[in-house]
Every structure is written in C-alpha cells, then in structure tokens.
Amino acid sequence: QQQVRQSPQSLTVWEGETAILNCSYEDSTFNYFPWYQQFPGEGPALLISIRSVSDKKEDGRFTIFFNKREKKLSLHITDSQPGDSATYFCAASDTNAYKVIFGKGTHLHVLP
C-alpha cells in the first residue's frame, strides 16, 4: 500500500518557470512533511518541511502549500534553474513513530 503518492513522475520546465510537484497521503496521523532533493550519486538532502498545523511554508524559491482536509500538499519552485534538476521526494511521518514514509519521487528537468 502506497501511503504517500507523488505526481507527476517526471516534469520538465524551462529555466525561469515555476515547477509544481504534487503529493498526497493517506494516514491522518502524519503531522510532519519534509521534501528531500536528490542528485545522481548522492543521498537525499532535506530541502524544506512543513508541519500539519501550517498551510504554507516558504524558503527562498521553494514553497510548500498544505491542505490538511484533502491530505494534499505541493512544492512550488519559482524561477527554476538548471541546477534544480534532481529527484524530489515528498515524505511523511508522525512524531510517535521511527519510520518516514517516502513517495516514489518526481524527477525534475529544468531546461536552459
């Protein structure tokens, strides 16, 4: 059972455009939602995160929009740069458990 779903699987945008990556989850006990960025040959790196008490979190060009009622969230990358080309993972967890549930990732290509 896939508890965290991401779409699209792959996304291509032009430099300067806004990339929108979507994520949904099933378990209502999840209260922490990080996004990780992974480049080829590297481990994932924490990019930005949000807690379920908030509906928006912004950090520079990266913004998370969170809809608790619909169990959906999205990562917006404004002014996309070729260096943003990577795989982005949406993840979910609750503070009472060890595990973190990851989505299958969205592979982002930013064309110059």
Place this chain on the structure above:
Amino acid sequence: VTLLEQNPRWRLVPRGQAVNLRCILKNSQYPWMSWYQQDLQKQLQWLFTLRSPGDKEVKSLPGADYLATRVTDTELRLQVANMSQGRTLYCTCSASPGTVSNERLFFGHGTKLSVL
C-alpha cells in the same frame, strides 16, 4: 564536511553471500541513526532506526534479509543476506539530531549492492 561516511560506494555480492556495511557518523550530536533501502526506481524504504550502542534489529523483506546493529554512538552496521540473484539496491544510512528520530534526516551517499 560529510556528516556520514559510507564506504565503499559499490559492492559486488556473490550469490548466496552476506555483505556487511558500515556507516560512520562524524558528529555524535546526532543520536538517531537509521538504514534505508533504495531500489533502482529510487523508492526509499525505511528499514531500521537504532538509538543506543548494543541495539540490534532484524527484518526480512522481499529480496533480502537485514540485520542492523548500533555498534557505538558513531557507528551503525548493516548485514544484508539472501539477496535475490540479479538484484541491485542501495543501502543508505541517515542520522537525525535532537529528540525526534524521524525529522531533519541527513543521509549518506549510500552503497550500491549488486548480486552476481
């Protein structure tokens, strides 16, 4: 400075043999250490989180059996056995600071395991 050291980056595993992996933490202020499995499709799956030296856990998943050990405050080990023939997967360790084990994860580069 890399927080987590995993060597080697790639191991060929003869069929039927187990392999032992080490993850070294460069900063002991990150008490929670975990192992994750990542397949060729990049799906990350949590395996274990161990907090204290001496902690051990085992798990069997389709395609491999795992034994994790927290050796010291700065060393985590993983034994991978009974990998399916022809299988390739990445084993990546992570560490997290503070009192919550599953937040603000820092990952190592991972070790790629390929079964002959």
